[in-house]
Amino acid sequence: xxxxxxxxxxxxxxxxxxxxxxxxxxxxxxxxxxxxxxxxxxxxxxxxxxxxxxxxxxxxxxxxxxxxxxxxxxxxxxxxxxxxxxxxxxxxxxxxxxxxxxxxxxxxxxxxxxxxxxxxxxxxxxxxxxxxxxxxxxxxxxxxxxxxxxxxxxxxxxxxxxxxxxxxxxxxxxxxxxxxxxxxxxxxxxxxxxxxxxxxxxxxxxxxxxxxxxxxxxxxxxxxxxxxxxxxxxxxxxxxxxxxxxxxxxxxxxxxxxxxxxxxxxxxxxxxxxxxxxxxxxxxxxxxxxxxxxxxxxxxxxxxxxxxxxxxxxxxxxxxxxxxxxxxxxxxxxxxxxxxxxxxxxxxxxxxxxxxxxxxxxxxxxxxxxxxxxxxxxxxxxxxxxxxxxxxxxxxxxxxxxxxxxxxxxxxxxxxxxxxxxxxxxxxxxxxxxxxxxxxxxxxxxxxxxxxxxxxxxxxxxxxxxxxxxxxxxxxxxxxxxxxxxxxxxxxxxxxxxxxxxxxxxxxxxxxxxxxx
Amino acid sequence: xxxxxxxxxxxxxxxxxxxxxxxxxxxxxxxxxxxxxxxxxxxxxxxxxxxxxxxxxxxxxxxxxxxxxxxxxxxxxxxxxxxxxxxxxxxxxxxxxxxxxxxxxxxxxxxxxxxxxxxxxxxxxxxxxxxxxxxxxxxxxxxxxxxxxxxxxxxxxxxxxxxxxxxxxxxxxxxxxxxxxxxxxxxxxxxxxxxxxxxxxxxxxxxxxxxxxxxxxxxxxxxxxxxxxxxxxxxxxxxxxxxxxxxxxxxxxxxxxxxxxxxxxxxxxxxxxxxxxxxxxxxxxxxxxxxxxxxxxxxxxxxxxxxxxxxxxxxxxxxxxxxxxxxxxxxxxxxxxxxxxx
Ligand code: SF4
Ligand code: SF4
Numbered sequence: 076x077x078x079x080x081x082x083x084x085x086x087x088x089x090x091x092x093x094x095x096x097x098x099x100x101x102x103x104x105x106x107x108x109x110x111x112x113x114x115x116x117x118x119x120x121x122x123x124x125x126x127x128x129x130x131x132x133x134x135x136x137x138x139x140x141x142x143x144x145x146x147x148x149x150x151x152x153x154x155x156x157x158x159x160x161x162x163x164x165x166x167x168x169x170x171x172x173x174x175x176x177x178x179x180x181x182x183x184x185x186x187x188x189x190x191x192x193x194x195x196x197x198x199x200x201x202x203x204x205x206x207x208x209x210x211x212x213x214x215x216x217x218x219x220x221x222x223x224x225x226x227x228x229x230x231x232x233x234x235x236x237x238x239x240x241x242x243x244x245x246x247x248x249x250x251x252x253x254x255x256x257x258x259x260x261x262x263x264x265x266x267x268x269x270x271x272x273x274x275x276x277x278x279x280x281x282x283x284x285x286x287x288x289x290x291x292x293x294x295x296x297x298x299x300x301x302x303x304x305x306x307x308x309x310x311x312x313x314x315x316x317x318x319x320x321x322x323x324x325x326x327x328x329x330x331x332x333x334x335x336x337x338x339x340x341x342x343x344x345x346x347x348x349x350x351x352x353x354x355x356x357x358x359x360x361x362x363x364x365x366x367x368x369x370x371x372x373x374x375x376x377x378x379x380x381x382x383x384x385x386x387x388x389x390x391x392x393x394x395x396x397x398x399x400x401x402x403x404x405x406x407x408x409x410x411x412x413x414x415x416x417x418x419x420x421x422x423x424x425x426x427x428x429x430x431x432x433x434x435x436x437x438x439x440x441x442x443x444x445x446x447x448x449x450x451x452x453x454x455x456x457x458x459x460x461x462x463x464x465x466x467x468x469x470x471x472x473x474x475x476x477x478x479x480x481x482x483x484x485x486x487x488x489x490x491x492x493x494x495x496x497x498x499x500x501x502x503x504x505x506x507x508x509x510x511x512x513x514x515x516x517x518x519x520x521x522x523x524x525x526x527x528x529x530x531x532x533x534x535x536x537x538x539x540x541x542x543x544x545x546x547x548x549x550x551x552x553x554x555x556x557x558x559x560x561x562x563x564x565x566x567x568x569x570x571x572x573x574x575x576x577x578x579x580x581x582x583x584x585x586x587x588x589x590x591x592x
Numbered sequence: 593x594x595x596x597x598x599x600x601x602x603x604x605x606x607x608x609x610x611x612x613x614x615x616x617x618x619x620x621x622x623x624x625x626x627x628x629x630x631x632x633x634x635x636x637x638x639x640x641x642x643x644x645x646x647x648x649x650x651x652x653x654x655x656x657x658x659x660x661x662x663x664x665x666x667x668x669x670x671x672x673x674x675x676x677x678x679x680x681x682x683x684x685x686x687x688x689x690x691x692x693x694x695x696x697x698x699x700x701x702x703x704x705x706x707x708x709x710x711x712x713x714x715x716x717x718x719x720x721x722x723x724x725x726x727x728x729x730x731x732x733x734x735x736x737x738x739x740x741x742x743x744x745x746x747x748x749x750x751x752x753x754x755x756x757x758x759x760x761x762x763x764x765x766x767x768x769x770x771x772x773x774x775x776x777x778x779x780x781x782x783x784x785x786x787x788x789x790x791x792x793x794x795x796x797x798x799x800x801x802x803x804x805x806x807x808x809x810x811x812x813x814x815x816x817x818x819x820x821x822x823x824x825x826x827x828x829x830x831x832x833x834x835x836x837x838x839x840x841x842x843x844x845x846x847x848x849x850x851x852x853x854x855x856x857x858x859x860x861x862x863x864x865x866x867x868x869x870x871x872x873x874x875x876x877x878x879x880x881x882x883x884x885x886x887x888x889x890x891x892x893x894x895x896x897x898x899x900x901x902x903x904x905x906x907x908x909x910x911x912x913x914x915x916x917x918x919x920x921x922x923x924x925x926x927x928x929x930x931x932x933x934x
Contacts, residue, residue, distance in 0.1 A: 083927075084927070087601070089599055089601075090599075168595065245599070318927065318928070322927075328927055328928050328930060329928055330928050330929075331926065331927070331928035331929050332928075333928070404596075404598065406596075408596070408597060408598040408599045409596060409597045409598075409599070410596050410597070411596055411598070412595070412596065413595070436598045436599065439600065440604070441659055443605050443659075443663060443704065443705075444703065444704045444705030444706065445705050446605060446608075446665075446704065446705050446870055446871050447705065447870045447871050447873075447875055448608070448870045449870065449875045450603075452875065452876075456927070457926060457927045457928075458924060458925065458926050458927045459926055459927075460875070460876070460923065460924075462875065463919075479923075480926045480929065483926050483927060483928060483929070486596075488596050488597030491597050491600070492597050492599065492600055493601050494600075495603040495604050495605050495607070495608055496604075496605055496705075497600065497604070499595070501595065501596065501597065502595050505595065
């Protein structure tokens with residue numbers, strides 16, 4: 076299946092700045108004295124701790140179990156002692172703290188027993204549970220539990236396994252370096268996922284600004300026992316967005332509100348493929364990842380860092396900042412989040428630590444009114460009309476904003492990037508989205524309360540009726556031996572069925588809630 | 593705390609406005625070459641008036657004055673207005689036009705970005721309705737004028753409405769080709785015969801056709817630098833040319849051809865600089881096509897069947913009203929919402 080590249084709409088060309096962090100190979104960061112492993116590193120329910128303060132843990136030992144369906148486990152990144160299970164600052168836009176397991180390292184780095192699994196002979200549901208217990212979540216930034224995406228569903232539903240090597244955000248190079256140095260392992264991970272999904276085709280999309288990675292992946296693909304096609308896509312932000320990558324390579328669009336599997340494509344970040352390989356073929360849980368440390372630092376570089384490593388340790392390894400530091404970002408300059416402190420640990424989603432200076436990231440000029448120039452619309456990869464969304468979000472006209480498909484906005488930042496009036500557009504969309512979600516939650520709570528109230532009324536009514544019937548029956552029994560009325564049972568069954576239907580519908584609503592997408 | 597993105601393209605409203613003004617310069621230069629320096633004076637008067645009105649309006653609303661003046665939008669409005677009215681009109685006429693453009697059309701509607709109507713065209717419309725006589729005193733092409741006014745004499749005329757001794761207004765001014773065509777047609781002359789008159793050049797007015805060509809050059813520059821898209825100008829010019837050609841084909845005695853309409857009056861300036869004003873225009877690609885084509889059609893109708901010398905301003909203003917409707921019905925499909933998918 077060789078497809079001509081189908082460009083997606085819009086996109087922008089920010090300065091890449093990737094070469095600064097690709098000059099030296101990935102360096103294994105030393106074990107920090109203390110690590111902080113957040114329970115919530117993935118999308119979904121936080122993991123539930125299964126160790127106690129004072130316990131000695133070994134490297135790779137499970138310290139928190141997956142809780143609920145959308146969840147994965149967390150592991151001790153090194154051997155040591157659990158010193159606390161308490162709040163600690165985590166990377167989150169709110170800047171709030173979240174429960175973390177604090178471990179003081181003993182420096183021995185003693186592994187648990189690692190058991191490889193033969194994926195060819197193991198059934199898929201065991202493999203999926205294994206990946207969940209190995210803590211594998213998407214390393215591209217969203218950190219969605221990988222095992223959920225590895226559900227083949229109806230046989231043959233997923234035809235194409237797509238490895239995403241787009242990495243389109245400026246400055247970041249962790250996927251680039253992973254492909255350069257670990258291409259063979261990435262494809263071994265792909266082999267596992269291909270087998271689990273029964274996928275026919277394996278494709279890897281890589282932006283054309285990474286010639287070394289393309290060469291390494293091509294070389295590895297030649298040595299593969301299944302066909303892998305390496306597809307070079309033009310460098311254009313956000314080609315690394317899953318929806319954009321799918322459009323580029325297959326020419327098809329993921330339906331709004333759906334998943335890529337709806338059109339038969341499963342997309343995984345290359346780093347995730349590597350992690351799957353380590354988990355299945357080596358029995359190693361996800362306890363480290365490649366992190367780019369770059370920007371206003373002495374020596375920009377990629378580190379193989381343990382999950383839980385405070386970012387200040389990595390910053391120290393990257394050398395003194397040449398310019399006054401004005402802040403830290405996790406992720407790239409287009410979609411990254413500001414970090415309030417440097418005690419914040421590396422988590423599974425940490426692809427990059429970007430140190431800011433006023434020269435590299437000048438503060439935004441004063442915003443002017445929107446002049447409806449539609450440059451934002453020309454740049455929007457979701458093909459939205461950002462100027463309309465802005466207008467309605469600003470005037471708190473949220474219904475209108477939803478009419479203009481606010482929830483299809485991927486918050487890529489292209490619109491803000493090009494706006495000549497320097498309007499922080501994405502900020503307005505985030506605000507509008509959270510307002511709408513909050514209102515929907517309120518609405519749901521209200522609906523829930525109302526339906527409870529209604530069923531209570533129904534119950535009272537039923538009880539009254541039953542009482543009346545009993546009385547009537549008693550009266551009747553006195554006169555004759557009347558049988559119980561079947562009509563009443565039918566009514567009860569109908570009510571029961573209606574309640575069941577309402578329950579199912581409610582569950583569906585929760586699943587379709589935009590914020591969980 | 594700030595949120596992403598943390599980088600921005602090097603662009604700003606000021607740069608856009610500056611480029612628009614830059615794109616007008618070739619046309620202005622041709623204007624001076626063919627019609628004398630009057631346009632420079634009226635551009636100056638309009639610019640100063642625009643800055644003063646803008647500063648006053650902004651100060652009254654309690655906004656910082658300097659950054660707003662720096663955005664350059666008031667100057668662009670002033671220039672477009674000055675280029676649409678007779679440059680030898682008295683100074684107060686220009687100032688009155690700018691007043692209506694900046695104070696009424698722009699700031700009473702909420703300032704930059706909120707105006708529904710194209711400010712320059714509002715200014716023009718008010719003037720043509722209120723001062724029809726002054727609005728017909730267009731300078732004659734220098735090649736045909738009985739006498740050349742120098743810069744000082746021109747300034748004197750504009751500011752004090754007096755000509756040097758012995759000069760007559762008729763010697764320095766003339767009707768525009770559009771006016772001439774209209775009045776001569778009423779005298780039952782044929783289009784072909786009228787176009788033999790000295791003020792006509794190859795396509796339309798002598799001199800003014802070159803000015804239009806220079807504006808076209810500037811328009812192409814705006815398109816190349818992606819300040820405007822091709823949709824509105826192309827749709828406008830195509831619609832105008834088509835309808836003009838059809839009428840001309842049916843009745844060549846009474847209807848001038850497509851070329852005349854494309855080059856005469858404010859067509860080119862309107863197509864590339866006025867109808868493309870993003871704030872008061874349609875925003876979606878299909879919407880822009882409809883918006884442009886409708887303006888082209890209206891220009892023709894107003895010129896041929898209306899009572900005003902040119903139709904650009906009223907055509908643009910009429911279509912400004914329709915913009916919300918056009919935009920609402922021409923929303924392009926969003927990613928993932930397209931129906932035809934295989
Ligand atoms: S780019 Fe900015 S000014 Fe232009 S339409 Fe979009 S929001 Fe408005
Ligand atoms: S942030 Fe949203 S609206 Fe802006 S360009 Fe990206 S997808 Fe479009």
